[in-house]
Amino acid sequence: MNGHVVVVGLGFGDEGKGAVVDALCADRPTTAVVRFNGGAQAAHNVVAEGRHHTFSQFGAGTFAGVPTHLSRFVLVEPFALATEARQLEAAGVRNPLALLSVDGDALLTTPFHIHANRAREDARGNERHGSCGKGIGETVWYSLLAGASPGEVVEGQEVLGEPGSAPTVADCTRPAVLRRKLDALARFYAPLASPRHSVDELVALYRDFAGAVRITDGGETGRLADAGRVVFEGAQGVLLDQHHGFHPHTTWSTTTPHNARELLGGRPHTVLGVTRTYHTRHGAGPFPTEDAALLGRFPEVHNGLGRYQGAWRVGHLDATLLDYAIAACDGVDALAVTHLDADGPRVVLEPGSPAVDLDDPLAWFGARRPVALAGYGPDRADYRAPVTICG
Amino acid sequence: MGYGHWDDNAYAAAKTFRAAKGEDDFGYTANLRAKPAKEWRVAPALDPKNAIRECRDSADHADSTPIAVLFDVTGSMRRVPRIMQGKLGKLHGLIQRKGYLADPQVLFGAIGDADSDRVPLQVGQFESDNRMDEQLRTIFLEGGGGGQKSESYELAAYFMARHVVTDAWQKRGRKGYLFIIGDELNKPSLRAKHVRRIIGDDVHQDIDPASVYRELARKWNVYYVLPNQSSYYNDPEIGAHWSGLLGQNFLKLDDPGAVCELIAATIGLEEQVVDVDGALADLADIGSAAEGAAVGKALTRLGGRSVVTSAVPEPGGPDDVVLR
Numbered sequence: 001m002n003g004h005v006v007v008v009g010l011g012f013g014d015e016g017k018g019a020v021v022d023a024l025c026a027d028r029p030t031t032a033v034v035r036f037n038g039g040a041q042a043a044h045n046v047v048a049e050g051r052h053h054t055f056s057q058f059g060a061g062t063f064a065g066v067p068t069h070l071s072r073f074v075l076v077e078p079f080a081l082a083t084e085a086r087q088l089e090a091a092g093v094r095n096p097l098a099l100l101s102v103d104g105d106a107l108l109t110t111p112f113h114i115h116a117n118r119a120r121e122d123a124r125g126n127e128r129h130g131s132c133g134k135g136i137g138e139t140v141w142y143s144l145l146a147g148a149s150p151g152e153v154v155e156g157q158e159v160l161g162e163p164g165s166a167p168t169v170a171d172c173t174r175p176a177v178l179r180r181k182l183d184a185l186a187r188f189y190a191p192l193a194s195p196r197h198s199v200d201e202l203v204a205l206y207r208d209f210a211g212a213v214r215i216t217d218g219g220e221t222g223r224l225a226d227a228g229r230v231v232f233e234g235a236q237g238v239l240l241d242q243h244h245g246f247h248p249h250t251t252w253s254t255t256t257p258h259n260a261r262e263l264l265g266g267r268p269h270t271v272l273g274v275t276r277t278y279h280t281r282h283g284a285g286p287f288p289t290e291d292a293a294l295l296g297r298f299p300e301v302h303n304g305l306g307r308y309q310g311a312w313r314v315g316h317l318d319a320t321l322l323d324y325a326i327a328a329c330d331g332v333d334a335l336a337v338t339h340l341d342a343d344g345p346r347v348v349l350e351p352g353s354p355a356v357d358l359d360d361p362l363a364w365f366g367a368r369r370p371v372a373l374a375g376y377g378p379d380r381a382d383y384r385a386p387v388t389i390c391g
Numbered sequence: 392m393g394y395g396h397w398d399d400n401a402y403a404a405a406k407t408f409r410a411a412k413g414e415d416d417f418g419y420t421a422n423l424r425a426k427p428a429k430e431w432r433v434a435p436a437l438d439p440k441n442a443i444r445e446c447r448d449s450a451d452h453a454d455s456t457p458i459a460v461l462f463d464v465t466g467s468m469r470r471v472p473r474i475m476q477g478k479l480g481k482l483h484g485l486i487q488r489k490g491y492l493a494d495p496q497v498l499f500g501a502i503g504d505a506d507s508d509r510v511p512l513q514v515g516q517f518e519s520d521n522r523m524d525e526q527l528r529t530i531f532l533e534g535g536g537g538g539q540k541s542e543s544y545e546l547a548a549y550f551m552a553r554h555v556v557t558d559a560w561q562k563r564g565r566k567g568y569l570f571i572i573g574d575e576l577n578k579p580s581l582r583a584k585h586v587r588r589i590i591g592d593d594v595h596q597d598i599d600p601a602s603v604y605r606e607l608a609r610k611w612n613v614y615y616v617l618p619n620q621s622s623y624y625n626d627p628e629i630g631a632h633w634s635g636l637l638g639q640n641f642l643k644l645d646d647p648g649a650v651c652e653l654i655a656a657t658i659g660l661e662e663q664v665v666d667v668d669g670a671l672a673d674l675a676d677i678g679s680a681a682e683g684a685a686v687g688k689a690l691t692r693l694g695g696r697s698v699v700t701s702a703v704p705e706p707g708g709p710d711d712v713v714l715r
Contacts, residue, residue, distance in 0.1 A: 078404060078408075079400055079401065079404050081404075082403065082404035082405075082407040082408060083400070083403070083404070083407075085407050085411065086403065086407055095411060097407070097408070097411035098411065196398060197398060197401060197520075198520065200522075201398075201401060201520060201521050201522070204405070204521075204525065205401055205404060205405050205408075208404075208405050208408035208409055208412075209404075209408050211408065211409075211412040211414070212407075212408035212409075212411035212412045213411075
């Protein structure tokens with residue numbers, strides 16, 4: 001795959017997108033990894049050359065030396081970004097922030113959003129949505145409130161007070177504008193939750209952030225794509241998509257390839273759908289083929305229980321969900337299949353039917369779409385391009 | 392002032408971003424030193440001229456305790472503010488998280504030589520959140536000094552005695568903590584013209600420095616820390632001078648990199664929250680085990696004492712300064 005590649009997860013997340021992006025970047029010269037959805041809640045594990053990192057806002061091509069561009073569809077959280085930069089530095093990446101560019105129109109996730117998100121999820125008690133507690137949904141919701149009045153219900157949530165316009169990355173270079181927007185945020189969320197940071201402190205920190213990363217206009221993805229090969233890294237999975245997932249257990253983000261296609265503006269590309277040889281889900285929500293007995297058979301190295309997200313769940317491969325996810329993408333050109341080392345995976349072919357052995361997973365997936373990349377373990381060295389079996 | 396909370400994460404994030412853009416942690420100094428010396432000025436926020444500094448209780452901090460750290464910024468002492476800046480998170484974490492003080496508020500200041508420096512005194516404000524980091528970075532590290540083995544510590548002591556108001560004292564009769572970090576002597580006398588020019592008080596007679604420290608000790612636990620980095624570390628005259636003024640609160644510190652840890656441990660000890668061993672264990676706990684040895688050595692006299700043998704009188708002593 002020499003051209004642009006859009007990597008999307010065909011499950012509920014944790015399909016192996018990070019490892020796939022890393023393998024693609026290590027395999028061919030790549031100009032940039034472009035993130036086209038999600039925010040600081042992403043957790044993409046890459047193991048390569050004796051290093052491990054869980055990529056969150058940095059692209060998973062970082063270990064391969066590929067710069068990251070955060071497009072306007074990404075939510076940017078500077079505190080977490082700085083923490084991740086320090087982790088990457090400790091893992092041997094020199095000045096990681098220099099590898100980063102950000103679209104000025106990208107929304108900022110602030111401590112106000114994070115605290116509100118947690119307060120709401122805590123208040124749900126046993127009815128949790130499976131939120132990561134990182135303020136993602138709250139950031140999107142607040143950005144939709146322009147013109148809304150107090151008491152009005154927008155997207156199922158009551159508007160608490162007088163909303164202002166949502167702060168963006170570009171605002172970080174304009175302290176007066178940023179201060180006005182943060183003041184409005186502080187007033188708006190005061191009845192729900194207040195972070196311990198003062199607006200003054202945030203303005204100073206965000207100004208430092210703006211000085212440390214390159215802030216671009218909306219044309220950056222196009223320029224990168226014209227300069228060379230670009231890998232688009234999706235976050236979360238198609239089954240959590242805001243329009244195609246199972247409400248309310250969804251993420252407030254377009255996880256399908258549509259944002260990437262929009263950024264590409266008609267340039268040719270390959271959409272690569274990533275799937276495990278079984279299904280997983282992190283936190284609450286429907287999971288038809290779930291089987292707790294599989295937890296012991298398919299050990300999980302890098303995923304565990306999240307305080308806000310909830311338990312790690314495992315089930316058989318669900319052919320219906322896989323086909324549904326591919327359809328939600330308006331089709332994928334090829335598959336990347338991960339966890340081919342799993343012990344005795346099985347597949348449920350029709351809803352309600354018993355799981356049957358998946359004797360030759362590569363052949364089974366190849367019958368649906370060409371398999372472009374196969375992963376047999378967590379390490380970059382465990383990834384290879386198989387002989388594609390076409391159906 | 393005094394509202395908000397210190398946040399290690401925000402402090403670390405700001406440091407990460409500044410490092411990424413190649414910005415010096417002491418950008419104010421870098422900018423000023425690029426200009427001719429006649430344009431060197433104290434940052435307005437740190438200007439002691441006609442200023443009062445306050446450490447007040449607030450809704451967030453009902454039991455505020457002032458901690459003032461004033462360091463000599465002449466010559467070799469310039470390393471100390473850089474060390475402080477790098478370890479602020481640890482200082483605050485140790486004092487607050489280990490329960491040495493509930494609501495510490497920290498003020499930073501810098502001391503130079505009023506006879507020869509352009510910016511001989513800088514005094515910030517008491518802060519309990521990340522503005523203390525900003526304050527530290529705004530200090531001008533002039534690096535001058537006269538070479539006469541004395542700096543204007545007595546001018547700084549005068550400011551702290553006369554121009555600082557604290558709720559800890561006014562409401563609770565509790566002393567604050569003042570750490571002066573330096574390596575030389577006081578000037579033989581606090582010059583009236585320096586007080587007028589730098590602090591703005593209408594004083595017309597020179598004042599005996601010892602009387603300033605006596606007045607100061609009524610409301611403050613005052614320490615002088617002599618870090619081992621100057622030619623005066625083993626000079627008996629320095630030790631005799633400061634021991635004479637502050638008694639056992641004259642502390643010699645082998646490792647200048649342990650200044651932050653020494654301040655925190657001293658407070659823990661003075662508050663009787665920990666003993667020396669406990670303080671060293673706490674240091675190890677926050678990743679300052681290496682500094683522990685120097686701190687332990689510096690604190691032997693302080694931790695072992697059973698009677699206060701300080702030369703300064705207890706509160707209630709004479710209020711009037713001695714004029715000369």
